Amino acid sequence: MRDVAVVGFAQRQMQDYDGSPTCAELLVPIFGECYEQTGWTKKDIGFWCSGSSDYLAGRSFSFVSAIDAIGVLPPVNESHVEMDAAWALYEAWLKIQTGEVDTALVFGFGKASAGVLRRTLSLQLDPYTLTPLWPDTVSIAALQARLGIDGGAWDEAAMAEVVNRSLTDAEKNEYAVRAGGSSVEELLARPMFADPLRKHDAAPVTDGAAAIVLAAGDKAREVRERPAWITGLSHVTDGLHLGTRDLTRAESASRAAAAVGGLDGVDVAELHAPFSHQELILRRDLGLAEDVRVNPSGGALAGNPMFTGGGIRIGEAARRIWDGSADKVLGHATSGPALQQNLVCVMEGTI
């Protein structure tokens, strides 16, 4: 295996992006930041891989327009996944492992506010027995939350604690679109939106884009004193049928964690939990120790741009390695309904 590290990261998050859904004009300055961090130009990028969805943009081939932001003459080596940028990162990491390239720039973008996000996401469900009912993402998460409450796995106060800690941490995150802690009591006094979920239990609809730069070996050492070396990367998915899953567990998250040899020694974990109770599920099923610092960025409850929210978790975790505040971190990403798909990316300061 080649040693590959995260060496660059830039992001934008906003509630209501005043621009086109292809986000090309949003990506230009983000790529600019990546060039600044690495000292590279686009010629130094061996592979480009993006994550986005036409369902979000409301037009076909939206990812092709976004490529304007790269500048593609001469042509570039490029790919796309209809997944969060974290999965684009997985593809880029594999590409580097093949030896074909030494560097990659991974990006994701999405303007969720252009449509009705929780409704659009019904299209990721079983098209025969679920999509015709248009079960929105918030409702599905609410069914999952109640199963855990009824089963005694968590309660509304524990969910509110997650929200309170996240929104308090988000006060220090300049990109957060929702921030400001209060108290568990105050949060529990707010009205239900999708009983047992209150609005703050769900990630805000967020527009945005982000980019992550990967580099192998000495290329990474040239960029940073302390690159965030990827020492474990895995992704696993649970089945399509919600009914045959135990929704109070994230079995695929457990399997992904096992595939990287467990998560012992992790100091900081950025968990992609778009709903408060999902952080509780992930904490348990990833097997994180009690003292692991979870989501110092505020996490997805403070801002969750579709197709970028998972990638941002990896970038936020990598920053803790770069600045020396952690030695081993976890970036986690999820996709699909009720934590169906899970990706873990373990990064360390020394290898």
Add this chain to the structure above:
Amino acid sequence: MRRHPQDRTLSAPVTVSFDYTRSVGPVLGRFLTGLRDGQFVGARLSDGRVVVPPPEFDPVTHRATADFVDVAETGTVTSWTWVSEPVAGQPFDRPFAFALVTLDGTDAPLLHAVDVASPDEISTGLKVRARWATERTGAITDVVFVPDTGTAAPAAPVAGEGEVTGIVTPVSLDYTYAASPEESAFFRGLAEGRLVAQRCPQCRKVYVPPRPACPVDGVPTVEEIELSDTGTVTTFCIVNVPFLGQKITPPYVSAYILLDGADIALQHLILDIPVEEIRMGLRVKAVWKPREEWGTTIENISHFAPTGDADADYDTYKHHL
């Protein structure tokens, strides 16, 4: 088009709709045929569990599902939520409950809607019963659940015959589609009778409409310039085929017009010339609609018409084909 609150971009409503038309295969076909006939059909999996809907393949052995079981139309709510703000297409257009319902005799729940008037009328453990639609097509929408009062409303007789082999799911998505700030400048210019383009600071190419970034260099095309409304036809197509929504009677010409000073061509109509006389290199000029009809749209230009000047030399547009 409406202005964005922050006034940077123009936007307009866009609806994308299509009917997902799918064949369903033998397993889902069996389930959907059951729904049409007012009967839930589940499957017994290799681990002994009975589940509804039947998965096409066993999650453990991955063998095609073959052991079908008729299942009761009564069951128990094992989780629920209150949909306080329903979205289009859901089973009800007023607040309702989505629930996980475990049908009697099964081991895994089904996600569906329960028709109750308030969240006070539903709880985990509530007994529910299917309420079948009078007209059923063999779709998951043929049924909803209601609290079980002990009396079954029998399923209405069904006209359909044979197996259900396919479903049609209408999908319609509403968007507020925004033009990029650069495209917005172009459309705003049109409202004033101007053709706004932008020049790339690196390769000096002029784009009309302007783009968020130069696709060659990946940098914003910041320098705004105004182009004249004359240009050269670089390529064209004679439209002979009628189609839905067509505004002009065929035959007519759709062409790429390289506006003088631009590096990429604009697509528009060429009228006021017999179609057999259209040619590459033809010099044309915009014919604008009356000013009072102008908006932030390319339709302010009705079409392009020949200027009567000599044709442009091939060398002047050969790099723009």
